[in-house]
Amino acid sequence: MKHFLKATVLAVSASMMAASVALAAYPEKEIQMLVGFSAGGGTDVMARTVAPFVEKYLGNGAKIVIKNIPGAGGRIAVTAVAEAAPDGYTLGTYNLPGVMARTIDGSSVKYTADSFTFLANMVNDPNVIVTGKNTGIDTLAKLLDKAKKEPGALTVGMAALSGDDRFALTTLENATGTKFNVVPFKGTAPTRSAVMGGHVPVAVMNVSEVTSFRNEFNVLGVTSTNRSAFAPDIPTLKEQGANVINGSLRGFVGPKGMPAEIAAKLISAFKKAYDDPKLQEAMKASGNVTEWTAGDDFKALNAEQLQRAKDVFKATPWK
Amino acid sequence: MYGELLDALPGVLQWANLAAVVVGVISGIVVGALPGLSATMAISVLIPFTFTLSPLVALGMMAGIYNGAMYGGAIPAVLLRIPGTPAAVATTFDGYPMAQSGRGGYALQVAVVSSALGGIASAFSLMLLAPPLAKLTLLFGPAEVFWTAVFGLSSIVFLLGGSPVKGLVSAAGGVLFSLVGTDGITGYDRFVYDQTELLDGIHIVVLLVGLYALPPVIDLLESPEAADASATQNLGTQSLWKSLPSMFRFWKTWLRGSVIGILIGILPGAGGSMAAFISYNEAKRASRNQDAFGQGEPEGVAAAEIANNADTAAAMIPALTLGIPGTAVAAVMLGGLLIHGMQPGPMLFREHPDIVFGFMWQFLFGAILLIFLGGSLATNSFAKVLRLPRPLLGAIIAALMVIGVYAIHGRMYDVYLMLGFGAIGYAMDKLKFPLPPMVLGLILGDFAESNLRLALRISRGDWTILWANTTSQIIFALTLGVVFGPAIMRRLRRPSAGAQANDKQA
Numbered sequence: 001m002k003h004f005l006k007a008t009v010l011a012v013s014a015s016m017m018a019a020s021v022a023l024a025a026y027p028e029k030e031i032q033m034l035v036g037f038s039a040g041g042g043t044d045v046m047a048r049t050v051a052p053f054v055e056k057y058l059g060n061g062a063k064i065v066i067k068n069i070p071g072a073g074g075r076i077a078v079t080a081v082a083e084a085a086p087d088g089y090t091l092g093t094y095n096l097p098g099v100m101a102r103t104i105d106g107s108s109v110k111y112t113a114d115s116f117t118f119l120a121n122m123v124n125d126p127n128v129i130v131t132g133k134n135t136g137i138d139t140l141a142k143l144l145d146k147a148k149k150e151p152g153a154l155t156v157g158m159a160a161l162s163g164d165d166r167f168a169l170t171t172l173e174n175a176t177g178t179k180f181n182v183v184p185f186k187g188t189a190p191t192r193s194a195v196m197g198g199h200v201p202v203a204v205m206n207v208s209e210v211t212s213f214r215n216e217f218n219v220l221g222v223t224s225t226n227r228s229a230f231a232p233d234i235p236t237l238k239e240q241g242a243n244v245i246n247g248s249l250r251g252f253v254g255p256k257g258m259p260a261e262i263a264a265k266l267i268s269a270f271k272k273a274y275d276d277p278k279l280q281e282a283m284k285a286s287g288n289v290t291e292w293t294a295g296d297d298f299k300a301l302n303a304e305q306l307q308r309a310k311d312v313f314k315a316t317p318w319k
Numbered sequence: 320m321y322g323e324l325l326d327a328l329p330g331v332l333q334w335a336n337l338a339a340v341v342v343g344v345i346s347g348i349v350v351g352a353l354p355g356l357s358a359t360m361a362i363s364v365l366i367p368f369t370f371t372l373s374p375l376v377a378l379g380m381m382a383g384i385y386n387g388a389m390y391g392g393a394i395p396a397v398l399l400r401i402p403g404t405p406a407a408v409a410t411t412f413d414g415y416p417m418a419q420s421g422r423g424g425y426a427l428q429v430a431v432v433s434s435a436l437g438g439i440a441s442a443f444s445l446m447l448l449a450p451p452l453a454k455l456t457l458l459f460g461p462a463e464v465f466w467t468a469v470f471g472l473s474s475i476v477f478l479l480g481g482s483p484v485k486g487l488v489s490a491a492g493g494v495l496f497s498l499v500g501t502d503g504i505t506g507y508d509r510f511v512y513d514q515t516e517l518l519d520g521i522h523i524v525v526l527l528v529g530l531y532a533l534p535p536v537i538d539l540l541e542s543p544e545a546a547d548a549s550a551t552q553n554l555g556t557q558s559l560w561k562s563l564p565s566m567f568r569f570w571k572t573w574l575r576g577s578v579i580g581i582l583i584g585i586l587p588g589a590g591g592s593m594a595a596f597i598s599y600n601e602a603k604r605a606s607r608n609q610d611a612f613g614q615g616e617p618e619g620v621a622a623a624e625i626a627n628n629a630d631t632a633a634a635m636i637p638a639l640t641l642g643i644p645g646t647a648v649a650a651v652m653l654g655g656l657l658i659h660g661m662q663p664g665p666m667l668f669r670e671h672p673d674i675v676f677g678f679m680w681q682f683l684f685g686a687i688l689l690i691f692l693g694g695s696l697a698t699n700s701f702a703k704v705l706r707l708p709r710p711l712l713g714a715i716i717a718a719l720m721v722i723g724v725y726a727i728h729g730r731m732y733d734v735y736l737m738l739g740f741g742a743i744g745y746a747m748d749k750l751k752f753p754l755p756p757m758v759l760g761l762i763l764g765d766f767a768e769s770n771l772r773l774a775l776r777i778s779r780g781d782w783t784i785l786w787a788n789t790t791s792q793i794i795f796a797l798t799l800g801v802v803f804g805p806a807i808m809r810r811l812r813r814p815s816a817g818a819q820a821n822d823k824q825a
């Protein structure tokens with residue numbers, strides 16, 4: 001027994017030493033950053049924009065290698081992150097609400113909300129409601145009015161049934177007692193063209209996706225707490241009386257059980273990167289609307305998004 | 320706008336930016352010529368590196384690769400009946416018979432000239448007509464796109480010749496394969512059987528390589544001593560400039576193919592293979608000696624190759640102005656633009672005129688360079704591979720196929736899938752089932768299905784939305800013409816059998 005205790009103490013202290021040595025030296029080999037989408041997509045561009053700044057602020061000659069594992073809407077890469085060794089050498093990009101929505105809709109996923117160490121969420125791209133130029137609907141009030149007269153008749157295009165666009169619309173429906181006919185195009189670009197071509201009257205997308213198309217349709221409102229720095233002339237839904245706060249989130253996570261010191265070191269490097277004006281400028285150019293949430297706050301944000309996904313799925317299942 | 324076009328020219332003429340186009344065209348030809356490697360793949364590989372390159376170097380290389388690969392795909396299509404890219408399927412129809420009768424060199428020259436002209440026409444459409452053509456794209460909502468897909472499938476089934484029933488079976492097989500994977504609207508997994516590798520569906524290159532490359536390889540090995548050496552030794556290597564005048568008679572086909580390629584290019588999703596098929600069909604229908612098509616008619620090669628290059632730059636029109644890429648390659652290139660902080664949309668032309676217009680010039684230069692680089696590269700080096708002993712050639716192609724298919728997602732699963740399609744392709748080949756409808760079925764099946772469902776969701780289940788506007792009605796009428804036209808023509812001609820015989824001889 002004594003021997004056992006002694007051995008345990010030795011082992012524990014040895015591992016603690018190893019941990020602190022690891023911390024002092026971290027990162028001592030290259031860090032893999034798994035991205036669930038092909039090179040050149042929005043999430044990939046975010047990762048590639050942020051990585052060099054994080055390398056710089058981690059010091060130690062840190063090297064981050066971006067590895068694209070596209071497929072199944074990012075599911076394959078996120079699963080790989082969840083199943084990786086929590087040593088700080090495998091990180092991944094993380095998209096909300098998508099990653100959490102998959103855990104509750106019966107998709108075959110091998111991770112849960114507890115499978116990750118939440119590091120930093122850097123992007124919160126709020127939703128906007130837009131209408132075609134010749135629909136005659138140019139304010140939120142007119143839209144809601146029309147929806148109330150004929151429940152379910154007004155068609156709303158969006159990128160997918162289970163994404164942030166849908167969550168924004170469902171929240172609006174619940175807040176205002178309205179009902180819309182939802183049409184999921186594959187992605188935002190075809191949705192946007194369908195509104196411009198008059199094939200659907202209304203669409204929900206993200207604010208970054210309308211900035212280059214401002215004059216092509218009416219933008220009724222944005223679902224952020226305050227007006228977006230991206231387009232300060234768009235009023236919020238909140239100031240028009242509909243309390244809808246929603247968006248597409250992009251951040252960085254690691255597998256659960258990462259040593260606290262390494263997580264803290266990473267979060268601090270992400271924060272310094274976030275505060276770098278050069279990074280902010282690069283993010284804006286690539287259409288990434290920044291907002292900072294890290295560590296436990298990020299975890300709470302994830303829980304909130306999971307709850308919203310459950311609520312929406314319960315009311316209007318997409319599968 | 321045209322002033323800005325000229326302003327962008329000096330930037331493009333810097334040597335680094337020009338060199339990028341040259342390197343792009345050469346590597347594009349090589350990639351396109353290797354079965355299993357495609358332009359999409361080459362550009363995807365390039366994307367991460369472009370992060371550190373200057374925008375015009377990166378984009379110039381991409382434009383070059385795109386143009387080069389669309390022609391490169393014709394080389395194995397002509398010499399081996401293996402299309403190097405999906406868009407080169409129609410090139411095999413007449414290119415391979417030409418090579419067998421000792422005119423392979425001429426077929427490649429027709430291909431390179433047609434490709435270059437198609438690319439030039441396409442680049443001009445992008446430079447001069449982007450805004451009006453983008454408006455045309457907007458006319459195509461889900462109902463219109465659905466009819467376009469049905470039109471494409473009908474043309475390939477009913478106009479290709481041979482038995483429409485066999486064509487229909489083959490197309491239906493392709494549509495069936497297109498159903499595999501996650502349902503784009505509800506997210507249900509269909510025909511996946513718990514294989515995560517199938518969640519994203521079957522990649523077109525996996526099917527294409529299996530169907531098209533494996534049967535010829537087996538053929539090569541079945542008769543290792545085959546005596547068609549005469550065909551391969553003698554490529555007919557007359558200089559390009561000498562054979563050029565004989566091509567001028569294709570001018571109508573070139574004109575028609577360019578327009579078809581550009582129009583298909585601006586429609587999201589269809590791409591070069593559909594453009595090439597339709598152009599080929601139209602050239603055949605317009606021709607006075609239809610029976611020569613499929614037997615080694617150079618005009619067939621010209622029709623296919625002009626159209627698959629004419630959709631390159633045109634596919635960038637909806638990509639740049641609306642953010643919807645016309646082809647898979649354009650989708651990857653859009654990623655390349657995004658990396659350099661260029662968001663597609665009407666503002667793009669105002670915010671980054673030097674780069675956007677420079678990119679257009681690079682498309683034009685890439686197309687022109689094709690004549691100089693493609694002509695000699697193909698006839699002098701690639702054609703020589705045919706002099707290799709047949710077992711060696713078969714083994715090299717088989718190795719390339721496996722590497723190319725493995726490289727798509729980096730997994731063996733796709734290789735096994737490809738071998739399975741190879742078995743299907745071999746059986747179809749022996750039973751005289753046409754292969755092209757299956758390829759187009761896979762591409763257009765998903766396209767037709769998702770757009771039909773979108774249209775019906777918009778109309779809340781009312782089927783009349785499919786006939787609701789003029790654009791739909793026109794494409795629907797064209798489809799009816801394609802399906803019933805040949806049968807009606809036969810019936811009209813039946814009373815005078817003599818007239819029919821005359822037609823054949825004419």
